[in-house]
Amino acid sequence: MLTVALAMNMLEEMGGRVGRRAELPRENPTFRGVAGATPDAKPGPMTPSSRSSPGDQRPGRRVPSSGLTGTVALGALFALAAAIILHAGRGLLFLADEWEWIQFRSDPGFSSLLDGHNDHWMTVPIAIHQVLYRVVGLEAHFPYRFVVLVAHLAGAFLLFLYMRARIGRLVAFTVTGVFALYGYAARVIVYPASLGWAIAVAAVIGALLLLDRRERTADVGAFLLLLTAGASCSIAVPFMIGVAVELLLRRDRARLWVPSIPLVVYAVWWATFRTTGSSTIKTSGLFDTARFAERVATETVGTLLGIGSRGTTAELALGVVVAGLLVVWLVRGRPRSPRLVGISVASVLLVGALAVGRAGANDVPTWYAYPIAASLLLLVAELFDGAHVATLVARVTVSAVVIVVALWSVWWNVGELESATDTERFVASIHRAQLGVLEVIDRDVPRDFRPLFYGPALTAGRYREIVARYGGFGWPVRRVLEHPNARLREAADHTLVRGVGVSAQPFTGVAAASAPVGMEVLDGEPVDAGCLVVLASPRGRAVADVVARSIDVVIGAELGAATLRFGMFAGPSVKIGAIESGDRARVRVGPLEGAGRWTLRVWSRGTVRLCAAPPASEESLPETQSP
Numbered sequence: 001m002l003t004v005a006l007a008m009n010m011l012e013e014m015g016g017r018v019g020r021r022a023e024l025p026r027e028n029p030t031f032r033g034v035a036g037a038t039p040d041a042k043p044g045p046m047t048p049s050s051r052s053s054p055g056d057q058r059p060g061r062r063v064p065s066s067g068l069t070g071t072v073a074l075g076a077l078f079a080l081a082a083a084i085i086l087h088a089g090r091g092l093l094f095l096a097d098e099w100e101w102i103q104f105r106s107d108p109g110f111s112s113l114l115d116g117h118n119d120h121w122m123t124v125p126i127a128i129h130q131v132l133y134r135v136v137g138l139e140a141h142f143p144y145r146f147v148v149l150v151a152h153l154a155g156a157f158l159l160f161l162y163m164r165a166r167i168g169r170l171v172a173f174t175v176t177g178v179f180a181l182y183g184y185a186a187r188v189i190v191y192p193a194s195l196g197w198a199i200a201v202a203a204v205i206g207a208l209l210l211l212d213r214r215e216r217t218a219d220v221g222a223f224l225l226l227l228t229a230g231a232s233c234s235i236a237v238p239f240m241i242g243v244a245v246e247l248l249l250r251r252d253r254a255r256l257w258v259p260s261i262p263l264v265v266y267a268v269w270w271a272t273f274r275t276t277g278s279s280t281i282k283t284s285g286l287f288d289t290a291r292f293a294e295r296v297a298t299e300t301v302g303t304l305l306g307i308g309s310r311g312t313t314a315e316l317a318l319g320v321v322v323a324g325l326l327v328v329w330l331v332r333g334r335p336r337s338p339r340l341v342g343i344s345v346a347s348v349l350l351v352g353a354l355a356v357g358r359a360g361a362n363d364v365p366t367w368y369a370y371p372i373a374a375s376l377l378l379l380v381a382e383l384f385d386g387a388h389v390a391t392l393v394a395r396v397t398v399s400a401v402v403i404v405v406a407l408w409s410v411w412w413n414v415g416e417l418e419s420a421t422d423t424e425r426f427v428a429s430i431h432r433a434q435l436g437v438l439e440v441i442d443r444d445v446p447r448d449f450r451p452l453f454y455g456p457a458l459t460a461g462r463y464r465e466i467v468a469r470y471g472g473f474g475w476p477v478r479r480v481l482e483h484p485n486a487r488l489r490e491a492a493d494h495t496l497v498r499g500v501g502v503s504a505q506p507f508t509g510v511a512a513a514s515a516p517v518g519m520e521v522l523d524g525e526p527v528d529a530g531c532l533v534v535l536a537s538p539r540g541r542a543v544a545d546v547v548a549r550s551i552d553v554v555i556g557a558e559l560g561a562a563t564l565r566f567g568m569f570a571g572p573s574v575k576i577g578a579i580e581s582g583d584r585a586r587v588r589v590g591p592l593e594g595a596g597r598w599t600l601r602v603w604s605r606g607t608v609r610l611c612a613a614p615p616a617s618e619e620s621l622p623e624t625q626s627p
Contacts, residue, residue, distance in 0.1 A: 183417025560606020
């Protein structure tokens with residue numbers, strides 16, 4: 001990226017410019033030599049002639065062409081970003097929000113499409129998911145990740161177009177690289193559950209670009225994009241308000257319909273459908289809200305610069321950035337262009353809206369940084385719109401600083417991307433293992449059984465319907481048995497033991513006078529007394545395992561209580577009960593077809609007696625079968 005950026009910089013210098021095309025009109029010239037400035041314009045505050053006049057009818061801004069070199073460089077950047085993001089998302093599975101959509105909002109209808117989701121209007125992403133359910137099913141997660149990747153890179157491309165028209169190709173290309181690989185916001189750029197956030201950001205930037213054209217057809221396109229943004233995620237609302245403020249400052253009331261209609265439609269949805277869905281809004285005090293807003297801003301600035309999301313360094317970076325932007329604003333003559341004011345209003349409202357709903361939370365959701373980063377970059381582009389760097393030395397210095405900071409930020413954010421997906425990848429593996437177990441024992445579990453010990457509230461009945469309609473994605477039991485991670489196998493055991501219903505049942509009958517098959521004494525002194533009696537060892541423990549494909553054992557605790565643990569994939573990993581001294585309990589379970597052997601562990605500080613179950617029990621021994 002460094003070589004490409006330097007090459008683009010050289011091309012710009014050969015062209016005698018570092019900003020935009022000279023023929024483009026300029027709304028707020030503040031430096032001598034800025035394109036569009038009058039011959040007698042002087043540096044300093046905006047002259048009256050440079051301010052937007054009522055009903056401004058000047059021709060709209062056009063996006064300049066990048067040329068072959070710029071197009072190839074941008075294509076290479078996006079190809080690299082796509083490869084890195086897709087690789088980071090390998091092995092992932094659906095998250096909690098997506099499971100809610102799969103279970104309860106998979107069929108088209110007013111309720112499934114319009115009900116609020118965590119206070120957001122998400123008709124567009126839910127509709128896209130409903131199409132994907134029917135076209136590609138659920139066995140592969142890649143198509144869902146690919147769609148959100150396309151939305152994210154579309155937003156990055158539109159951001160590049162927006163910035164290139166204002167501050168030149170070099171800075172636009174470099175900053176776009178940071179945004180395209182903004183790994184801190186992995187929850188947006190990788191996970192399909194956040195598709196609405198990526199669509200909303202891309203649609204808002206696209207609307208701003210179309211508004212620059214000041215053409216009737218472009219205004220219609222901007223209106224449709226704002227409406228799409230609002231129906232994708234509520235983060236679009238502050239930007240709608242920002243566009244309205246911009247048009248009011250331009251005194252361009254004839255175009256106010258562009259943001260006003262989407263705002264009215266959103267207000268109708270808010271009053272009608274928001275409360276029918278899930279809500280996360282929590283009331284908080286003013287101090288908590290302000291503190292949360294400061295934390296959101298700190299994390300966004302810190303992670304864009306590759307410094308970190310919190311701590312003194314990130315807070316210092318926020319202060320330096322705010323102070324630097326203020327100095328630039330003063331040096332440039334305190335520009336107050338309608339677009340600059342509109343984006344400023346949108347940014348403040350966006351941070352405030354996010355803070356109001358989550359101010360009481362301990363941590364700032366990482367996905368909040370995504371729209372705030374986009375609004376901050378738009379704000380910077382407007383503030384530096386048309387600025388020229390006077391000398392070659394200054395241009396080279398500025399270019400070098402921008403490139404170095406961007407490269408460091410990309411490196412840091414790629415590391416954050418991989419780190420963020422590592423944990424979720426492991427959780428996805430656990431879910432696949434647990435669902436694989438559920439698919440084997442499906443006939444033996446009740447409909448309301450919840451198989452995901454570490455996951456969302458998915459029920460066996462709903463999963464059964466999902467598999468029938470769209471396909472399943474559970475791992476084969478043999479793969480679970482052979483998996484090297486013990487935590488994953490323990491999670492599978494939890495689903496298996498709970499699903500089959502293995503437990504220690506009180507026993508008052510007569511046991512067989514023989515030891516159970518598959519006995520192994522791990523600690524203590526075994527005594528053959530018909531049944532197997534295990535006396536406590538000198539260390540004060542009596543521990544024995546029963547390992548077999550089917551188990552039917554009567555356990556008696558003598559001279560101390562006994563604890564019972566059970567499992568298959570990770571050994572006896574699940575506690576199934578305890579026996580008080582002097583009591584007896586029976587544990588029985590049949591073979592699991594296509595799987596391994598059960599392990600029952602009895603642990604006591606006294607003496608335990610293990611006997612085979614009465615012969616009559618063999619006729620009623622339950623057998624666990626696959627569907």
